[in-house]
Amino acid sequence: MPASQDRVDVPLPAILQGGYHHPLLRSLQAERHLTKDMLMYPIFITDEPDAVVEIKSLPGQKRWGINKLRDFLAPLVAKGLRSVILFGVPLHMQKDGRGSPADDPNTPVILATQLIRREFPHVVVACDVCLCEYTDHGHCGELCPLEQLTPAEQAAEAKVIDNARSVRRMQEVALAYARAGAQIVAPSDMMDGRIGAIKQVLIDEGFGNRCAVMSYSAKFASNMYGPFREAAGSVPNFGDRKCYQFPPNARGLARRAIMRDVREGADFIMVKPAMPYLDIMSEARALAPDLPLACYQVSGEYSMIHAGANAGVYDLKAMAIESIEGFLRAGCTLILTYFTPDLLDWLDEAK
Numbered sequence: 001m002p003a004s005q006d007r008v009d010v011p012l013p014a015i016l017q018g019g020y021h022h023p024l025l026r027s028l029q030a031e032r033h034l035t036k037d038m039l040m041y042p043i044f045i046t047d048e049p050d051a052v053v054e055i056k057s058l059p060g061q062k063r064w065g066i067n068k069l070r071d072f073l074a075p076l077v078a079k080g081l082r083s084v085i086l087f088g089v090p091l092h093m094q095k096d097g098r099g100s101p102a103d104d105p106n107t108p109v110i111l112a113t114q115l116i117r118r119e120f121p122h123v124v125v126a127c128d129v130c131l132c133e134y135t136d137h138g139h140c141g142e143l144c145p146l147e148q149l150t151p152a153e154q155a156a157e158a159k160v161i162d163n164a165r166s167v168r169r170m171q172e173v174a175l176a177y178a179r180a181g182a183q184i185v186a187p188s189d190m191m192d193g194r195i196g197a198i199k200q201v202l203i204d205e206g207f208g209n210r211c212a213v214m215s216y217s218a219k220f221a222s223n224m225y226g227p228f229r230e231a232a233g234s235v236p237n238f239g240d241r242k243c244y245q246f247p248p249n250a251r252g253l254a255r256r257a258i259m260r261d262v263r264e265g266a267d268f269i270m271v272k273p274a275m276p277y278l279d280i281m282s283e284a285r286a287l288a289p290d291l292p293l294a295c296y297q298v299s300g301e302y303s304m305i306h307a308g309a310n311a312g313v314y315d316l317k318a319m320a321i322e323s324i325e326g327f328l329r330a331g332c333t334l335i336l337t338y339f340t341p342d343l344l345d346w347l348d349e350a351k
């Protein structure tokens, strides 16, 4: 018997390359592979019924009018699209302080939810729940009425988010989307206490067993939301979102938010943006191992990958897939990405 087999202190030959010299052996290194059902496609629906409008900063993505949606989605569904997340872009509806167009019976998201449920019964519809696309001030929640501010705040014309009022509003909006047929509501407003409140109202109104709550649990105040805000017309007209989205350095806040949302009954948790926050994803995986974990590869990430490819830095497909493999490695089970239509094709191509 060779000596190496009965001696534990002999170092093994440190040769790894023999293990991945063939494409199949490389593929077998993955613990998990991307499948089509892990992809959720973000779609912008506008209140111009016949619109098909390119979004300049999001290459290949468009704002869709309700009348164009069926023909746009049909080929994607045929390729295996399983879920979408809808964002409303009201260009003509009257915006106000409470974001009234968010749950107007004719708001684009409600019409689109009804249409997709009717035309594509195998597609899961998630609706983003937030007010920023619908308020005249462009913030994600309602503001405190002036008389509730301190004299100093009044003098400074301070704008303060009214958390409690905003949470009640998110309940109304989420319920309206559930009534329209959404199987998932996804609050991205970041008000405190919204997950428990929305979960409760869904239960009270009979949707407890047919509408999931996907929380944007760890949503960071990122520089990469620009193209989305252009697409959705949701740039705040004063200030920024730093009082309700996390500072990029805030690992502890993210951990507390994830644990809080689990306690409040979230069915899915999400990390957003994705690529710079892989550590937060694996923290989320460890903190909430029993919940599906989503990540949102946001508009700026998508645009950045396109810009790099256009500058000749890398191949678009290879880079997009590398980014997704990172999310899988970090433990994500659902990926919100504008690359979804491309990935449906790429997954069908021979490797």
Ligand SMILES: NCc1[nH]cc(CCC(=O)O)c1CC(=O)O
Pocket: 128, 130, 132, 140, 188, 189, 224, 225, 226, 227, 228, 229, 234, 241, 297, 298, 299, 300
């Ligand atoms: N509640 C707003 C919202 N919902 C989804 C996104 C970002 C999505 C993206 O950039 O692709 C944002 C941006 C923001 O907070 O301003």
Ligand SMILES: [Zn+2]
Pocket: 130, 131, 132, 133, 139, 140, 188, 189
């Ligand atoms: Zn918002």
Ligand SMILES: [Zn+2]
Pocket: 128, 129, 130, 188, 189
């Ligand atoms: Zn949102």
